Amino acid sequence: MHPAFSVIFLTTLIGVGQGLFLALFTAQSYALFDLLPQQDGHGFYAAGSALALVFLCGGLFASFFHLGRPERAWRSATQWRTSWLSREVIVLPAFMGTVALYGLAHGLDWKPVLATLPGGIAVDATVVLGTLGTLLAFALFLCTGMIYACLRFLREWHTPLTVINYVLLGGASGFTLATAFAAVAAPELTRFFGGWALIILLLGGVGRVASLLRNRRLRPLSALQSAIGIKHPHIVQTTQGFMGGSFNTREFFHRRGRLFLRSIRWLFLVGAFLLPALLLAAGFGGAEAGLPIAAFVVQYFGLLAERWFFFAQAHHPQNLYYQSVA
Amino acid sequence: MTQLALVIEINVCVGCQACVTNCKERNTSGAAGPMVDQNPYGKDPTGTFFNRVQTFEVGEFPHTETVHFPKSCLHCEDPPCVPVCPTGASYKRKEDGIVLVDYDKCIGCKYCSWACPYGVREFDEAQKIMKKCTLCVDRIYDTQMTEEERRPACVRACPTSARLFGDIHDPESAVSHAIREAGGYQLMPEWGTNPANHYLPRRKTRMRIREDELERADNPLKIDAQLPKPEQSSPSLDDVTSW
Numbered sequence: 240m241h242p243a244f245s246v247i248f249l250t251t252l253i254g255v256g257q258g259l260f261l262a263l264f265t266a267q268s269y270a271l272f273d274l275l276p277q278q279d280g281h282g283f284y285a286a287g288s289a290l291a292l293v294f295l296c297g298g299l300f301a302s303f304f305h306l307g308r309p310e311r312a313w314r315s316a317t318q319w320r321t322s323w324l325s326r327e328v329i330v331l332p333a334f335m336g337t338v339a340l341y342g343l344a345h346g347l348d349w350k351p352v353l354a355t356l357p358g359g360i361a362v363d364a365t366v367v368l369g370t371l372g373t374l375l376a377f378a379l380f381l382c383t384g385m386i387y388a389c390l391r392f393l394r395e396w397h398t399p400l401t402v403i404n405y406v407l408l409g410g411a412s413g414f415t416l417a418t419a420f421a422a423v424a425a426p427e428l429t430r431f432f433g434g435w436a437l438i439i440l441l442l443g444g445v446g447r448v449a450s451l452l453r454n455r456r457l458r459p460l461s462a463l464q465s466a467i468g469i470k471h472p473h474i475v476q477t478t479q480g481f482m483g484g485s486f487n488t489r490e491f492f493h494r495r496g497r498l499f500l501r502s503i504r505w506l507f508l509v510g511a512f513l514l515p516a517l518l519l520a521a522g523f524g525g526a527e528a529g530l531p532i533a534a535f536v537v538q539y540f541g542l543l544a545e546r547w548f549f550f551a552q553a554h555h556p557q558n559l560y561y562q563s564v565a
Numbered sequence: 566m567t568q569l570a571l572v573i574e575i576n577v578c579v580g581c582q583a584c585v586t587n588c589k590e591r592n593t594s595g596a597a598g599p600m601v602d603q604n605p606y607g608k609d610p611t612g613t614f615f616n617r618v619q620t621f622e623v624g625e626f627p628h629t630e631t632v633h634f635p636k637s638c639l640h641c642e643d644p645p646c647v648p649v650c651p652t653g654a655s656y657k658r659k660e661d662g663i664v665l666v667d668y669d670k671c672i673g674c675k676y677c678s679w680a681c682p683y684g685v686r687e688f689d690e691a692q693k694i695m696k697k698c699t700l701c702v703d704r705i706y707d708t709q710m711t712e713e714e715r716r717p718a719c720v721r722a723c724p725t726s727a728r729l730f731g732d733i734h735d736p737e738s739a740v741s742h743a744i745r746e747a748g749g750y751q752l753m754p755e756w757g758t759n760p761a762n763h764y765l766p767r768r769k770t771r772m773r774i775r776e777d778e779l780e781r782a783d784n785p786l787k788i789d790a791q792l793p794k795p796e797q798s799s800p801s802l803d804d805v806t807s808w
């Protein structure tokens with residue numbers, strides 16, 4: 240497929256936003272059960288939610304560049320019964336709204352206690368909003384992943400690994416950003432976030448390498464024989480029917496060499512996994528903000544490369560019909 | 566239920582591109598808006614077409630055959646392009662099985678083109694929406710036209726009648742007969758899309774003449790051998806006096 244930058248930015252940016260929100264609420268949940276020191280609402284959770292919103296808005300903004308007719312975008316919320324894209328269009332703003340409310344509740348210190356857990360733990364409005372946000376964050380990961388995983392003839396994508404990797408890579412980048420953010424805003428939390436970031440990053444690395452290995456063994460199901468219905472072992476296209484390009488020659492192929500593809504693969508394996516892991520480990524537990532920030536920046540660029548490769552690697556069977564310009 | 570479709574005879578198509586041209590001409594002048602080309606006289610001309618004719622070479626030299634292969638939307642009975650559309654712009658009509666794009670609803674997200682394995686949906690760079698073969702839906706129901714004219718533009722343009730049009734769910738229609746009797750097949754059956762359009766296979770057209778067919782075996786004169794057999798090259802007046 241041809242990687243579109245709008246979609247690359249959309250999926251990576253909202254991944255960061257979702258991951259950061261999950262990190263914030265994980266910390267709050269730990270604090271709720273007294274496993275972590277309580278944080279001051281104004282400074283930490285409110286600012287963190289605002290930061291997550293910045294990334295989510297950036298992703299939403301990027302997504303509009305993918306549409307030919309952005310002014311009709313509202314229509315895309317109508318087919319949620321069948322279309323994962325439509326579901327994403329609904330869940331994304333719902334999630335953004337919840338993150339905004341969560342940040343506001345913390346910022347304005349609006350914390351009416353709604354229930355009390357058996358151990359005397361007070362469940363206030365922020366906990367309810369946070370739980371709802373967590374569910375929506377995972378729902379959004381599911382929608383984003385399924386947009387690709389549900390296309391059965393794009394076999395590189397048609398696997399549960401696609402969804403799993405969207406969760407893990409988004410989570411890893413969000414927790415890395417949380418580490419950097421904590422180093423600035425709440426140094427006592429850097430160990431907590433850094434530890435989780437490393438774990439999720441490791442899992443993400445395993446998931447991504449697993450999908451690379453799986454895809455390497457894929458053999459195409461369609462061939463020219465079934466594409467035109469002629470049973471002969473030797474068929475070549477002499478002309479695709481036109482000399483110039485068309486949508487079909489532009490949209491479904493990355494137009495780069497093998498070498499370029501291979502170098503992007505190494506680039507993202509190093510940039511999205513190895514380097515950020517080393518940087519996180521080097522800065523682990525330290526109060527120094529530089530290293531986690533560097534880890535996040537390197538990782539984000541690595542993830543851009545990862546997403547480019549994710550698209551470029553998928554082979555669309557329609558390319559069988561467009562092989563010879565003559 | 567009706568399922569309108571094209572049935573295309575590979576054996577008869579001569580690759581003249583008449584259907585491509587007529588489809589473009591007909592559909593660019595319709596009420597749905599023009600199919601604008603970009604750079605038509607420049608270096609990299611490009612534009613939207615509903616129908617393409619491609620050419621393949623089958624076999625290895627010297628035993629090769631040229632196969633012309635017309636391709637447009639196959640109006641699948643289980644179209645994977647429809648459920649993925651987030652706006653409902655892509656839909657399949659219940660009454661006749663035609664798969665259409667509502668140009669007023671499409672947001673140009675291109676997701677449906679990813680979901681079609683046949684590469685027949687083309688994005689219109691001028692109108693910024695997705696387009697594809699409509700089975701000439703505006704033409705085939707136009708009561709201003711005669712019955713003969715109420716057929717898709719590509720079908721009418723074909724000089725060799727390689728394209729048939731009709732209801733494949735009606736077992737007595739011409740297309741159903743053709744599919745049944747000439748071994749009509751679907752493209753990429755492995756994806757379970759169940760395309761409505763069918764193709765009739767290529768055939769070797771050979772004339773077989775046996776030795777005994779060169780002479781009239783039941784010539785009564787010859788059976789009785791009453792007359793001397795004239796030379797094959799000698800002049801003859803009619804069947805009787807000749808060999």
Ligand code: SF4
Nearest residue numbers: 638639641644646681
């Ligand atoms: S050929 Fe492609 S565009 Fe046409 S109905 Fe089938 S899947 Fe949809």
Ligand code: SF4
Nearest residue numbers: 650671672674675677
């Ligand atoms: S490009 Fe148009 S028809 Fe295709 S999926 Fe998007 S909105 Fe639907």
Ligand code: SF4
Nearest residue numbers: 588698700701717719
């Ligand atoms: S049926 Fe009409 S729209 Fe479809 S390929 Fe033929 S001429 Fe074009």
